[in-house]
Amino acid sequence: MSANPTLSLAVVGAGPVGLTLALHAARALPQARVTVFDARPAEKDVSGDPRTLALSLGSVQLLQRVGAWNADAAQRILEVHVSQQPPSLPAMLGGWLGEPEVRIRAIDEAVPMLGAVMSYGAIVAPLQAAWMAAAQAEPGRLGTRFGTPVTAIKPMASGVEVDAGIAERFDLAVVAEGGVFSDQVRKAVSHDYHQTAWVGTATLASARPGVAYERFTRQGPAALLPLKDGRAGLVWCVNSDDDPVAELSDIQRLAVLNTVFHPEVGPLAALSPLKRFPLGLNAERSLTEGRTVRIGNAAQTLHPVAGQGLNLGLRDAFELVRALSRSSDLDAVLRRLEWKRGPDRWAMIAATDFLARSFTWQLPGAGAARGLGMAALQALRPVKSALARQMMFGSR
Template structure:
């Protein structure tokens, strides 16, 4: 228990920063918390259409905060991962893995929603908490942080005016191409094309990941619109030999249809319309350590990953909640930060290693590699205990 009120600066009012600020405000009732963000407070974030994939663990954390927008989210009931042809058969099984919420005795494996649909209620909840306790909760929207300066017993945050804090939590994310390079960096020379597909038919709540020659192709279920299924598209390809950039919409639909599983039993549906696509370069950009003096990095500020496993935001939310727990139970800030560094390492590095291996594997041109990947999927499908371990890792991280 801290003997004097703890002063915390949270830099970044995205989903990870706001979730941390809200949790800290509730779990540390004496702490003084200030949220900094470059965007003005009156900027409408609700229409930001970027897609977020959240694990069940993340959904549960947000539910406990009272900030889960249930009506805006599409639950993921099933995940289908498969190898594009040539497929490999093992004991009569296709090169695929199917994870179902019902098999894991959970209501959902996760959920999908738009960025703005999550940030808007988180920000509203934070502003309401600030109004209720203005003596200890504060916002500095429209105030980009220019510098952090280490002090003997704290840290100075410069956002136009220098302020002293006991701890600065850096939660500003960003995408790989716009970030300053961290300690562990690898450019995968891949591009992610993202947008929205409209599907004819298809199974509600089905998420699909297809391992193609150039990279993973993923469909994440969205709430239906006008009676038709929709899915967020993440299509990863070789940046040097990009097969997507010069295609028109009809050609893109045809290629996507040829890459997706055509087995009616899978239930993907038929792509019939596609939105304009945006391109994002992909890479790994991670810090070796989360902590530096009295500052700690969480979320994309600590590690930006390839989207092959869709775990970046989930990792960041686990960073945030573990940090608040450590501050709640520790006697001083250094002890709390040592605990966070130690406790988060297994989950962080397991996810970094797994996504890095998968992402790099799509750049290798070894003979038989696609068949080996298909063999691994088929073997995993044949072992229920292994599927359960994988599902639990995806839902809750490494514990």
């Protein structure tokens, strides 16, 4: 029996985080009323959205738990290989240390995968289908308000008023509608990294299935996320103040990328047209304000250097529902949520911010120091394993 039998919950945003929260709440809070709002029309087909997202193992398990995991559309991540472009100090010390690199493997952590890579559409479409089926089965308890944007969320005594053409009262509103950094109103913690992410798909001539590559360069990180059929999702971060990619043709971009990644990757045979996105940090100091909670990109938008933005949002959703299932004191639940999520949120925010800023430092030896850190991490297996667990499951 739910600890919140009369709870009325509004979920604003039907992306991966919002829909996962709604489905989890519908199951874990069987007497609560849950309504999902989104400006997108319900009939709009989202399955073809090609944006590439990386899911940690913990996120995969959560999608499995809510019955919306599409294993056939996922490429498992079996290994993560992180390296740095020369020159770096470990590689220059007579070559005996070799080029600095870190390899994290699922087999070493005794897990079936470190995570998975999927398109945005392949994640959201099953979530939306599962939600629509649940709402159809329980129309009096589970509601859908698609096609009309929420224009206001107003605090009320012991609740909130959500206005999406018609004002409705709820005990709690969860905003999971974040958008990208360039479109967001600046939050309490904000920093423009003056970096641009060029995003698309690459075809590898000799891909190792299930291996994700990240390469630290002087401009910023570049990553290849494994997809089906020898393809990989590309995220290529460069200095936006003097963008070396913008004026290049697709053929020239492919030629440059073939000089960027570790030799193990092999040649990139083809490259899709690339889209660019400005990068920055934009985070709320608190997840809660009265009876409104912000999760996912609505709470924190991170640099993609660690690929943890979506995973952090899904953990926000899971912990909120778990807290709601254990107590009927809603204000105490929200206080506990801040305490529970704080270490995981701020550790991830600090780590990604530090790495992102490190690419802008003009300090002599910054790259060498990063290379030494990577070499040490590879050598210290317990530390590397702890990092792997943090990336898979967050702080528990």
